[in-house]
Amino acid sequence: MSGLEKIISQIEYESNDRCRTIIEEANKKADEIIKDAEESAQKILSDNDEKTAKKLDSMAQIALSSSEFAKSKILLKSKLETIDETLKKSLDEIKNLPDGEYFEIIKALIISNSRNQKGSLCLSEKDKKRLPKGFVESVNKELKDSEIVLGDSVDIDGGFILVYEDIDINCSFDAIASSKLDELRDALNSVLFD
Numbered sequence: 001m002s003g004l005e006k007i008i009s010q011i012e013y014e015s016n017d018r019c020r021t022i023i024e025e026a027n028k029k030a031d032e033i034i035k036d037a038e039e040s041a042q043k044i045l046s047d048n049d050e051k052t053a054k055k056l057d058s059m060a061q062i063a064l065s066s067s068e069f070a071k072s073k074i075l076l077k078s079k080l081e082t083i084d085e086t087l088k089k090s091l092d093e094i095k096n097l098p099d100g101e102y103f104e105i106i107k108a109l110i111i112s113n114s115r116n117q118k119g120s121l122c123l124s125e126k127d128k129k130r131l132p133k134g135f136v137e138s139v140n141k142e143l144k145d146s147e148i149v150l151g152d153s154v155d156i157d158g159g160f161i162l163v164y165e166d167i168d169i170n171c172s173f174d175a176i177a178s179s180k181l182d183e184l185r186d187a188l189n190s191v192l193f194d
Contacts (some may be wrong), residue, residue: 087181091173095158099130106160109171110139110148113162120151120163127160128153 094105110121121136128150140147154161159172 087177091158091177094173099132102130103132103135107135107139107142109176110160110162111142113169113171114143114146114148115162115164115167115169116145117164118147118149121148122151122154122161122163124156124158125153127158 094102097105106127121139123131131150136148136150148162151163156172157174159174159176162169162171
């Protein structure tokens with residue numbers, strides 16, 4: 001082999017060795033880049049899984065809260081319907097009491113709601129027909145400083161209205177129940193559901 005061939009062979013060998021070193025370094029660098037990319041992708045996937053899990057947990061909590069609210073709302077509605085039905089039945093029972101018992105309630109209400117002046121006792125047509133004889137006189141005996149007379153018929157379903165010059169006192173059972181509705185609901189709720 002001539003000197004030139006040796007030099008070319010030496011240059012070729014060194015060139016191949018240098019290329020091999022560059023390729024190895026490039027492969028190492030590529031492996032590092034791939035490893036970094038895989039780690040980065042894994043972190044992104046892990047972060048996304050965590051975010052997705054948090055979002056799903058949040059959505060599950062919202063759904064649970066919504067279902068509990070809907071359940072509470074349905075339960076409250078059912079309780080109110082039961083209470084209102086019980087109240088209605090109680091009012092119906094009062095309105096359909098025997099005359100003596102019914103008018104004892106009316107008498108007590110008149111005495112507790114009367115004013116110190118002359119007034120008119122207005123009953124429904126139905127109650128006027130079942131009014132016990134001497135009822136107004138017996139009420140007047142118990143009233144102090146006031147007096148009532150039987151007034152016109154009114155369109156109510158049980159109870160009465162006391163009419164004075166400047167004021168009407170609505171003591172119909174429906175009006176009394178309506179004005180005391182929240183108290184009655186609370187009382188019936190504790191009796192029925194506690």
